[in-house]
Every structure is written in structure tokens, then in C-alpha cells.
Amino acid sequence: MMGVDVSAALQELFQLQEKDLELDRLRAEIEKLPPELAELRNTWEQKIDQLTELKERLKAVRRDYEKNDLELKDLSQKKSKAQAEQLQAESAREATQYENRIQQLSTRIDELTELTLPLIEEMERLEAAIQALEEELAGLKPELDRLEEENRARIEGLEAQYQALAEERARMAAAIPGAVLREYEAIRRARRGVGVTRMVKVKETFRCEACSVQLPTHVAQKVYQGQRLIRCPSCGRILARPS
Numbered sequence: 581m582m583g584v585d586v587s588a589a590l591q592e593l594f595q596l597q598e599k600d601l602e603l604d605r606l607r608a609e610i611e612k613l614p615p616e617l618a619e620l621r622n623t624w625e626q627k628i629d630q631l632t633e634l635k636e637r638l639k640a641v642r643r644d645y646e647k648n649d650l651e652l653k654d655l656s657q658k659k660s661k662a663q664a665e666q667l668q669a670e671s672a673r674e675a676t677q678y679e680n681r682i683q684q685l686s687t688r689i690d691e692l693t694e695l696t697l698p699l700i701e702e703m704e705r706l707e708a709a710i711q712a713l714e715e716e717l718a719g720l721k722p723e724l725d726r727l728e729e730e731n732r733a734r735i736e737g738l739e740a741q742y743q744a745l746a747e748e749r750a751r752m753a754a755a756i757p758g759a760v761l762r763e764y765e766a767i768r769r770a771r772r773g774v775g776v777t778r779m780v781k782v783k784e785t786f787r788c789e790a791c792s793v794q795l796p797t798h799v800a801q802k803v804y805q806g807q808r809l810i811r812c813p814s815c816g817r818i819l820a821r822p823s
């Protein structure tokens with residue numbers, strides 16, 4: 581820090597910090613989603629999740645249904661074959677055997693049909709729910725698109741403002757000695773935005789304006805001497821004389 585005009589450097593740091601805080605505010609503004617859009621995005625995502633879940637359930641029910649359906653077709657074929665063979669039976673005993681087989685197959689077909697009907701109902705119910713949800717989503721889409729577009733335009737405007745400010749900031753920073761600038765920036769990063777602050781006189785003592793700690797007399801003295809940059813022993817911020 582040798583050879584640095586401390587009071588000039590502090591002056592420049594305060595101006596730079598003003599610009600930095602303005603940039604911080606602008607960045608926060610850019611990142612803040614309009615509540616209307618945040619809410620609609622949230623609703624949209626919930627409904628998309630619901631839709632995905634319904635589609636998965638439909639897929640699972642359809643799989644069960646198709647398995648049953650295949651088995652039913654197979655049983656029906658076997659039953660038809662047994663009925664055809666029964667007509668060719670050469671004895672009453674053989675005819676009775678076919679009759680028993682046909683009876684067994686019929687029972688199995690009835691049982692399986694009874695299990696399959698609720699699956700068909702469930703598929704119909706899910707298909708209707710999916711359609712209703714898709715219609716709801718289609719109804720929300722134009723408003724969502726409109727809000728997203730509005731937000732894009734808002735961000736674009738703010739980003740242009742940010743860019744202009746950042747260029748100004750870069751010009752200001754270029755005039756500050758590198759070591760001072762780096763120290764200030766490191767503190768600002770660690771301390772959420774404020775790298776340089778002032779002492780405030782409270783009765784006969786001095787406090788750090790940023791963290792309120794009471795400063796030891798020798799620290800306050802050094803700040804007044806202004807020979808080098810002095811930092812608050814508590815929060816580490818660069819200290820300047822009271823304004």
C-alpha cells in the first residue's frame with residue numbers, strides 16, 4: 581500500500597461501492613421473478629407432474645389389460661377348438677370330456693373377463709383425466725407465454741442498463757490502484773456487498789458503521805493518520821474517517 585494516496589483511494593472506493601451496490605440491486609431485480617409468473621410456472625409444473633403420473637398409470641393399467649386380453653383370446657381359441665372337436669366326438673364319453681374342458685375354459689374366461697372389465701373402466705377414467713388436464717394446460721399456455729415474453733423483455737431492458745453501469749464501473753475501477761481494488765473486492769465478496777465503511781463517533785468512542793463494534797483507540801488513530809488502509813478488527817472492512 582506504499583505510495584498510495586489513502587484519502588483519494590478511499591474517496592474512489594466509496595464511489596465505486598455506490599456503483600457496485602447499484603449493480604447488486606439491478607442484478608437482484610433481474611433475478612426476481614414477477615409473482616404472477618412465478619405462480620403460473622408453479623401451477624404449470626404441478627400440472628405437468630400430474631400429467632406425467634397419470635400417463636404412467638395409464639401405461640401400467642394398459643399393460644395389465646393387454647396381458648389379460650391376450651390370454652382371453654388364447655382361451656377363446658381353445659374353447660372354439662374344443663367345441664369343434666366336441667362335434668366330432670365318437671362316443672358319449674368323449675363328448676362329456678370335451679364338455680368338461682369347454683366348461684373349464686368358460687369359467688376361466690368369465691373370471692378373467694371379470695378382472696379385465698375394471699381395467700377397461702380405469703383406462704377410460706385415466707384417459708378422460710389426461711384429456712381434461714391437457715385441455716387445462718392448453719388453456720394456461722397463452723397466459724404463460726405472455727408472461728414469459730413480458731419477463732424476457734423486462735430482463736432484456738435491465739440487462740442493457742446493467743451493461744452500461746458495468747462499463748462505467750470498469751472505468752472507475754481502472755483508476756484505483758490494483759492492490760487497493762483487490763482488497764476492497766475481496767472484502768466485498770466476503771461481506772455481502774460492503775467493502776468500505778466509515779467510523780462513526782459515539783460520544784467519546786468510535787464505532788464501525790457497518791458492524792457497530794467499538795474500535796480500539798489506536799485503530800481510530802491510524803484511520804485519522806491516513807497513511808495506509810486500516811480495516812475494522814471485527815468485520816474486516818476498510819475504514820474511513822467519519823464524514
Ligand SMILES: [Zn+2]
Pocket residue numbers: 788789790791792793812813814815816817
Ligand atoms: Zn466492522
